[in-house]
Amino acid sequence: MNPIIKSLAGLLVTLLVVSFVIFLVMEAVPGDPAEIILGTSASPDTLEALRNQLGLNQPLITRYICWLTGVLHGDLGNSYTYSTPVAQLIGERLKVTLPLTAMAIVISVAISLPLGVIAASRPNGLIDNFASLFAQIGIAVPNFWIGLLLILGVALYFGALPAGGFPGWNSGLWPGIKALILPSIALAIPQAAVLTRVTRSAVIEVTNEDFVRTARAKGATPSIALWRHVMPNALIPVVTMLGMQISVLIAGAVLVENVFNLPGLGSLAYQALAQRDLIVIQNVVLFFATIVMGVNVLVDAVYTILDPRLRVRK
Structure with a gap:
């Protein structure tokens, strides 16, 4: 196999593994994105509604697949702080x-x-x-x-x-x-x-x-x-x-x-x-x-x- 093609194949596999590790590490970081957006004074119902809207209540693997699919299509999501893509x-x-x-x-x-x-x-x-x-x-x-x-x-x-x-x-x-x-x-x-x-x-x-x-x-x-x-x-x-x-x-x-x-x-x-x-x-x-x-x-x-x-x- 051509060394460059072999390197590209290794790059894709490594990036897939790295993306999953990054996602797991970010999930372990303390902090609720819904509270970051709405503030700690928001009511529990409002926080729950926003979590559902952002998909935060979905299973971990589902959220990872959604994020990875978005990345492959150029959609990286919206910033919680800046409300900007x-x-x-x-x-x-x-x-x-x-x-x-x-x-x-x-x-x-x-x-x-x-x-x-x-x-x-x-x-x-x-x-x-x-x-x-x-x-x-x-x-x-x-x-x-x-x-x-x-x-x-x-x-x-x-x-x-x-x-x-x-x-x-x-x-x-x-x-x-x-x-x-x-x-x-x-x-x-x-x-x-x-x-x-x-x-x-x-x-x-x-x-x-x-x-x-x-x-x-x-x-x-x-x-x-x-x-x-x-x-x-x-x-x-x-x-x-x-x-x-x-x-x-x-x-x-x-x-x-x-x-x-x-x-x-x-x-x-x-x-x-x-x-x-x-x-x-x-x-x-x-x-x-x-x-x-x-x-x-x-x-x-x-x-x-x-x-x-x-x-x-x-």
């Missing part, structure tokens, strides 16, 4: 979270790949020592703390960039990007630190392989040996780590979006949890899980490009 809420918040995550990935790769490659090509040099120090600090300091430092230093002291909030894309492309620069840097630095260490280790390991020494012995210059022979093989663990970092970025977005007061999916999930808006939480978590698993399938596809041996496997 959950799909609409997610779509609006994605306009912030997707650009934020994309900018964080670009910044992380732009920092880590050159820094890791240069550090590996000159071991124990000045840049290598700087890369090691950067990796240690970046891994040790959480992204929300980096965000607070950026707000205090760059935004408030220098006044160069907004300290928080999002003007909306209707205000123009640059104002929107400007509002996401500091949050994306806060998200990117810890991931860049990890990716720098992985890149450096991968490049050094591949450089010591026999085929690289053979290429050098045949007259290949250090730069040709690096980019033609070392990097295509060293990128495999780097791509693996980059795929794993997507889930870390999503988890970090919950904190960073709240630090910078951004109306993204992370802040939506946080607000829904505080308000016990369970239908919003379970759909957002399922959406996050779908993104993470979809990225894993994409990473498998990239493997077949970087490693031709995977294309001929049966």
